[in-house]
Amino acid sequence: MSDPSPDPAPPPGDERPILRVEGLSKTYDGQLAVDDLSFAVRGGEVLGMVGPNGAGKTTSLRSIVGVLPIAQGRVTVCGHDVSRHEREAKSQLAWVPENPQPFDSLTVFEHLEFTAELYGVRDWDARAEHLLEYFELGDKRDALGGELSRGMRQKLAFCCAWLPRPRLVLLDEPLSGLDPRGIRSAKQAIRDVAAEGTAVILSSHLLELIEALASRILILDHGRKVFDGTLTEARDTLAPEAGSSLEEIFLAATGPRPQPGPEPAEPADPGGWGGGAGDAS
Numbered sequence: 001m002s003d004p005s006p007d008p009a010p011p012p013g014d015e016r017p018i019l020r021v022e023g024l025s026k027t028y029d030g031q032l033a034v035d036d037l038s039f040a041v042r043g044g045e046v047l048g049m050v051g052p053n054g055a056g057k058t059t060s061l062r063s064i065v066g067v068l069p070i071a072q073g074r075v076t077v078c079g080h081d082v083s084r085h086e087r088e089a090k091s092q093l094a095w096v097p098e099n100p101q102p103f104d105s106l107t108v109f110e111h112l113e114f115t116a117e118l119y120g121v122r123d124w125d126a127r128a129e130h131l132l133e134y135f136e137l138g139d140k141r142d143a144l145g146g147e148l149s150r151g152m153r154q155k156l157a158f159c160c161a162w163l164p165r166p167r168l169v170l171l172d173e174p175l176s177g178l179d180p181r182g183i184r185s186a187k188q189a190i191r192d193v194a195a196e197g198t199a200v201i202l203s204s205h206l207l208e209l210i211e212a213l214a215s216r217i218l219i220l221d222h223g224r225k226v227f228d229g230t231l232t233e234a235r236d237t238l239a240p241e242a243g244s245s246l247e248e249i250f251l252a253a254t255g256p257r258p259q260p261g262p263e264p265a266e267p268a269d270p271g272g273w274g275g276g277a278g279d280a281s
Contacts, residue, residue: 048214
């Protein structure tokens, strides 16, 4: 069933957001993990999402991709409401979780075949082969998912996420487990997909990565948005000293940390497979 009220296809040059998050909140054990979060991402933007541990970054991403139900707020992808029209929304996005868990019984190439079937991608074979070579998985095409190392699982998640050419890509600590060559390839792949008009959310504690790739930054603290804008705007607003690094901006925005104590607990990673958007049904 198609979404009866999606945003119409924007005309050339229209900067209508691909992702819009409005008033998103999520509570665990009576504590807010995400508190009234609103932001938008347009095509071609790389939004760097940063914040201390427990700031709500992963919870926000899982809510956007539909892994966690949205109890309060609204998320739309290309005009499709993630809660009301899940299939249509998920068909436009892909994500790479921090710890991808491929299917043990599928080969690397069968994961790409499964992704192509899930998204309805035609004539996908040549693109799949190119992605495997780009991410240095060509010699692992027949290896089972359960046989892959941590870094190879991450590379496979990139391949599956890139295969359907999604309008929105969400990346949660995407360089975890990658070797230096893999890191270089992944960084270039993120630049390239944004240049093609895809909206990207990049969540990472590696501030140098955010500084190198992001066109905008979103800073979260205790589940709330404390800044959303360009690095230049952040520097002028939060750390006006000449040459302020993103680390200095981050520390200025989040302030001194409280004494150790219980934090709102984000759920354990359900071990879901990345690449695509999970169950698109």
